[in-house]
Amino acid sequence: MVADLSQDRPRLGRSSTAERVADILRDRISEGFFRPGQRLSEESISEGLGVSRNTLREAFRLLGHERLLDHKLNRGVFVRLPSAEDVSDLYRVRRVLEGAAVRIGPAPEVLAVIKEAVLDAERAAAQDDWQGVGTANIRFHQALVSLNGSPRIDEAMRQLLAELRLVFHVMENPRAFHEPFVDRNRTLLGLIESGQPEKAAAYLDDYLDHAERLLIDAYAP
Amino acid sequence: MVADLSQDRPRLGRSSTAERVADILRDRISEGFFRPGQRLSEESISEGLGVSRNTLREAFRLLGHERLLDHKLNRGVFVRLPSAEDVSDLYRVRRVLEGAAVRIGPAPEVLAVIKEAVLDAERAAAQDDWQGVGTANIRFHQALVSLNGSPRIDEAMRQLLAELRLVFHVMENPRAFHEPFVDRNRTLLGLIESGQPEKAAAYLDDYLDHAERLLIDAYAP
């Protein structure tokens, strides 16, 4: 009857106000409500959210560590505006994390999630919903990385993709960027599924090279 | 005459009190002054350091995000005490980051740093300075990972090794753990230097498997 309740233990830790504030801000940044480069005033936001400045500052620290905010001493916090070098580095990390993942090979449960993401992307693309394609694409790569089986790598990937979303918000034409990768995701899935890790890794490397170039060319922050 | 001063811009950002407090605490944890599992009282530490509780809390948040502190709501912050699963995951990440590094192959400047670390470890071992061996070993792996050429990966490795140091502080016999790896480091260096990335990667995998097993066996938190 008691089964394994220890798995629910983490959920027990409720969250402090600062963490909830951080969640809200993270969402707002992720959805583009706060634009990259924009300054976040302590006074107006703490007032708007109805929390004290001290609590808000704790939240700022959290997001600063996630590289979503840029904290400049005595000047305030700004939504991070990644540089072209940042983009390169993000893709450098992706090549490492995703490359290692495909080399490890498929696991049934993860594969199901990946497939679902591919389908979602295809469905969204069919409806010209490029926002939806982007979201599904992110889920695809997040699931891909989870093949590593490492909570820390999953967390790192989450942060990386959140940072990458900042880049997307600076771009003007998300369709041109996401469109080519719907098909590529399906192809990559096929290579993984059929147990050809080296081929999949090579394909992925080319995939990421292509994406990086595309992104950097269209990127002038 | 003005040349490129924009490169010096980062140095302009001095550090706030909270960051300096975080630096101090990080050092203290790293050196074992604060033991894993120990609770850090807001009152006593803020008083001891002469900073306000609010400032100290900001510092706590930073270190919490680095996984050096464990923040339990309404109960305080504790020096993190990694579980056996944490150790496994840390090595999972190491296999990914270090594996990717050796596959990329040697770069002259980095190779020099790696060599220096190997020599330092050998010198320290000759003098039975196992603390020194541990430090040199960390420098070795940090340099190894820097072959990836990614600031973000370097940073991730720094945090990972800091977390791993927590594990070492729980162990009683550091010598037994560090001793076997002095020679292995030299061998691995040789494989990298001579341009045999696949062999180096295989050797490294075995290296890390061995270290992980050794560590987990001797680890009962």
Next chain:
DNA sequence: AACATAAGAATCGTTGAACAATTCGACAAG
């Protein structure tokens, strides 16, 4: 003696106000 319960102490979570330090723009002086 074992266990449950309740009161009390200690600590954290959060707030609001206050003041010093720093930045930045405006404007005057050279």
Next chain:
DNA sequence: CTTGTCGAATTGTTCAACGATTCTTATGTT
């Protein structure tokens, strides 16, 4: 046009207070 200075605005940090939560200890019951 450059440089120096003033002042408003914002951040950095501290302090005191109080409610909320957890831990401890004493108390009472079976």
